[in-house]
Amino acid sequence: xxxxRPESRSPGMARRTFLQNLSAKLPGLxxxxxxxxxGKAGADEPGGxxxxxxxxxxxxxxxxxxxxxxxxxxxxSENNVPRDEHFFRSWVERYVVTTDREAHVDSPNGGIxxxxxxxxxxxxxxxxxxxxxxxxxxxxxxxxxxPVGATFLSRDGVVLVDESYCVGCxxxxxxxxxxARYLHPEKQVADKCTFCYHxxxxxxxxxxxxVCPTQAxxxxxxxxxxxxxxxxLRFNEITQLKPYLNTEPKVYYAGADGEVI
Amino acid sequence: MFRHKFPAQLVPLAVLFVLAMxxxxxxxxxxxxxxxxxxxxxxxxSVDEIAAQPIVYAGAKAxxxxxxxxxxxxxxxxxxxxxxxxxxxxxxxxVDAPDEVSPQIPRGxxxxxxxxGYNPSRPSGFPQILSDRHNPGRPCIACHxxxxxxxxxxxxxxxxxxxxxxxxxxxxxxTMLACTQCHSVPxxxxxxxxxxxxxxxxxxxxxxxxxxxxxxxxxxxxxINFESHGExxxxxxxxxxxxxxxx
Ligand code: SF4
Ligand code: SF4
Numbered sequence: 182x183x184x185x186r187p188e189s190r191s192p193g194m195a196r197r198t199f200l201q202n203l204s205a206k207l208p209g210l211x212x213x214x215x216x217x218x219x220g221k222a223g224a225d226e227p228g229g230x231x232x233x234x235x236x237x238x239x240x241x242x243x244x245x246x247x248x249x250x251x252x253x254x255x256x257x258s259e260n261n262v263p264r265d266e267h268f269f270r271s272w273v274e275r276y277v278v279t280t281d282r283e284a285h286v287d288s289p290n291g292g293i294x295x296x297x298x299x300x301x302x303x304x305x306x307x308x309x310x311x312x313x314x315x316x317x318x319x320x321x322x323x324x325x326x327x328p329v330g331a332t333f334l335s336r337d338g339v340v341l342v343d344e345s346y347c348v349g350c351x352x353x354x355x356x357x358x359x360x361a362r363y364l365h366p367e368k369q370v371a372d373k374c375t376f377c378y379h380x381x382x383x384x385x386x387x388x389x390x391x392v393c394p395t396q397a398x399x400x401x402x403x404x405x406x407x408x409x410x411x412x413x414l415r416f417n418e419i420t421q422l423k424p425y426l427n428t429e430p431k432v433y434y435a436g437a438d439g440e441v442i
Numbered sequence: 443m444f445r446h447k448f449p450a451q452l453v454p455l456a457v458l459f460v461l462a463m464x465x466x467x468x469x470x471x472x473x474x475x476x477x478x479x480x481x482x483x484x485x486x487x488s489v490d491e492i493a494a495q496p497i498v499y500a501g502a503k504a505x506x507x508x509x510x511x512x513x514x515x516x517x518x519x520x521x522x523x524x525x526x527x528x529x530x531x532x533x534x535x536x537v538d539a540p541d542e543v544s545p546q547i548p549r550g551x552x553x554x555x556x557x558x559g560y561n562p563s564r565p566s567g568f569p570q571i572l573s574d575r576h577n578p579g580r581p582c583i584a585c586h587x588x589x590x591x592x593x594x595x596x597x598x599x600x601x602x603x604x605x606x607x608x609x610x611x612x613x614x615x616x617t618m619l620a621c622t623q624c625h626s627v628p629x630x631x632x633x634x635x636x637x638x639x640x641x642x643x644x645x646x647x648x649x650x651x652x653x654x655x656x657x658x659x660x661x662x663x664x665x666i667n668f669e670s671h672g673e674x675x676x677x678x679x680x681x682x683x684x685x686x687x688x689x
Contacts, residue, residue, distance in 0.1 A: 232489075244606035247564045249557040251528050258532045259498045275563050295556050296563070308563035333484035343488035346475070379495035388499045392528040394521075394557060416682055436606060 230382060232336035237376050239390070240399035240413040241312055243436035248273055248310035250292035252389035252398060256314075257293075259377060259388035266290050268363050270374040271314035271389050276440055280304040284440035311441055312398065314389070315340060315361040315374035316422060316430030323353035323362065323371075332371065338403070338431065339376050347371050358426050376400075403431070499527050500534040508540070512589055518637040519590035520569075529553065529588065554582040567602035569593055596632045603635065607684050614685035624648050624683065649677045 256271040257264060266289075273292030277285045277299060289297065292310070299305070317340045318324075323332050324340060331347035334340050342353075347370040354362045354371060362373040377387035385391070390400040401410025410433075417435035423442060424430070434441065480486035505526040506513050516522060527533050527545070535543040548554075551573070560570040577585070586592070600621045601608030611617055621627070621640075630638035643649075646668060652659040654668045672680070681687065 242606065244565060244609065247557055247568055248561065251556070255499060255527070255532070260495075277563065295559065296561060299562065305562055310563055330478070330483040330485075333482060335489055336481055341489065341492055343485050343491075345491070346485055346488065375492060378489075379493050380497055380499075382493040383497060385497065385499075385501045388532075391499050391501060392525050394524040394528050396523050436609075 235337035235381075236403040237338050237381060238317070238401065238403050238410055238431040238433065239314070239376065239387075240401070240410050240417075240419075240433045240435065242397045242399065242413070242417070243309050243311055243434060243441075245395045245397035246273070246310040246312055247395055247397075248275060248292055248296055249394060250295065251392045251394060252312055253291040254293045255388040255392040256374070259380070260375070262372070263366055265366075268366070268372075270361075270372065271312065274311045274313060276307075276309055276311055277303065277305060278307040278440055280306045282306070307438075309436075311434070311437065312389070313359070313361070313422075314432060315357075316359055316428070316432045317374075317376065319429035319431065320427060322356040322358065322426075322428060326352045326356040328352065335378075337381075339378055339381075340373075341375055341378060342371055342373065344368065344370050344372075358423055358428065359430075497534050498532040500532075500537040502526060504537045505533065516589045518634065520593070520636065521589065521591060522636045549581055549583060551579075551581055554586075554588070565605050567597065567605055593633075598632075600627075610682075610685040616684065616686060643678075644676075646672070646677050649683075653677075 250273050253269060253272045256262060256269070260270055262268055262270055269291045271291075272288055274286050274288040275292070275296050277287075279285065281304070287296070317338065319334070319338075321332075321334060321340050324334055327333075327347075328350065329346060329348055331343045332340065332353050333343070349364060349369040349371065351364060351371070354364060357373075362371050364370070365372040377385070377389075380387060386400050387398075390398045399409050399413045401408030401413070403410065405411060413435065414433060419433045419435060420437045420441070421430045421433060475485050475487075477486040478484065502525045509526075512526075516524075529548055530545040533545045536545050555571070555573040558568075558570055559573045564570060582588070597603060604621075611619075624643050625640045627640040628638045631640050650668055651657055652663045653665055655665045657663070657665055677683070
């Protein structure tokens with residue numbers, strides 16, 4: 182790895198090439214040290230996007246969700262998720278709590294085609310819809326178990342999957358306590374919600390948030406006071422899914438009660 | 443003299459060790475992809491690759507640029523908050539080539555009930571119909587303009603639409619207050635909630651009758667000195683009026 186070639190030439194020659202090299206590289210070097218913060222060259226984002234300035238998260242207001250499934254449908258279109266059942270990045274569940282305090286959950290085709298009527302003799306105590314997706318856990322089990330480093334937490338707080346590096350071993354699918362992942366049937370790689378990362382970088386909202394007709398989904402940034410998420414977190418009683426697992430989910434639910442898991 | 447201290451049998455081992463390490467380093471250089479580990483145990487370039495995925499939904503702003511008449515109509519209606527692409531489907535292709543690609547227009551009877559079909563799990567104030575009995579056979583748009591839909595019946599209670607606020611207020615010390623105690627609600631708000639808005643209080647005088655030390659409330663309400671408390675803030679900058687904390 183050491184560079185010892187100049188020895189074979191005269192010392193003057195070596196010095197001259199060194200200086201030539203240096204003058205050619207100096208501006209780049211200066212720019213590198215001046216501009217590159219702790220990061221490395223080559224992966225710096227164009228257009229002044231600084232991932233360190235972002236920490237994306239989502240809020241979901243269960244009071245507002247009407248179970249129309251437009252979010253799950255839009256997610257499939259935006260992210261090329263196979264149309265078959267069982268493959269979802271985001272889906273909607275219906276919770277029916279009957280008078281005997283049992284919670285029944287269903288999600289036919291993720292809610293995209295609507296929810297069938299309940300049997301006439303159902304004694305409903307409460308019922309509501311709960312949209313679900315990857316929680317972008319701060320301490321994500323899926324990241325911890327990935328043997329090759331294909332699932333990772335990006336610097337802007339989004340859990341992503343490196344498609345070209347994933348070996349399709351399914352450990353992450355097993356590890357996710359929220360059932361948020363599936364194995365893409367054609368690509369044979371793990372797939373899941375990215376908060377529509379490609380849209381965020383263009384200043385757009387995730388597709389599910391964009392189309393939600395009741396604004397049940399709120400998207401924003403943690404720690405930015407001007408973000409709609411900040412107001413959402415402040416003015417609602419917030420629950421997360423399975424908080425006792427210590428995964429620190431970043432999808433925040435308002436209006437979710439004990440039955441929602 | 444060095445040889446004396448260094449056991450001879452270790453020499454081939456050391457050579458083997460150096461060879462193995464070199465092989466390992468060479469293999470690593472080939473196997474570990476570029477930019478792996480730049481920011482953590484992952485390939486930094488994959489972030490840019492994911493960011494380069496094509497965009498399918500153009501976003502509401504893109505529609506506004508050309509269809510300002512419909513946007514104006516819709517922004518005064520119950521469908522104000524419904525993005526165009528919620529019904530018309532992904533439209534980035536249409537934005538790129540407006541003449542060649544047309545977004546979907548769901549004219550059939552099947553689409554609107556996805557939101558408005560009766561379902562006991564929906565919020566109670568949400569307008570719902572029994573699709574089988576509600577003018578069967580006629581497309582929804584024969585009677586309703588989806589850009590400016592109207593309600594057949596005027597809701598009488600605020601909680602028909604503002605359920606989550608009502609739920610909060612129900613368990614708060616403010617439970618007995620009528621919404622109109624603090625909000626002035628023009629009559630048209632019931633018919634056209636978006637164009638005639640219920641007004642929110644703008645000055646702390648709203649809270650003062652009950653919560654100032656010289657207040658006139660006939661019941662126990664926590665009081666504070668309005669001269670010294672809060673200064674340049676409005677009461678609701680810190681206290682959520684629908685569920686104010688007790689202390
Ligand atoms: S919800 Fe599941 S897939 Fe998403 S970050 Fe957490 S563990 Fe990983
Ligand atoms: S689009 Fe909004 S209202 Fe419809 S199911 Fe999804 S979250 Fe609920």
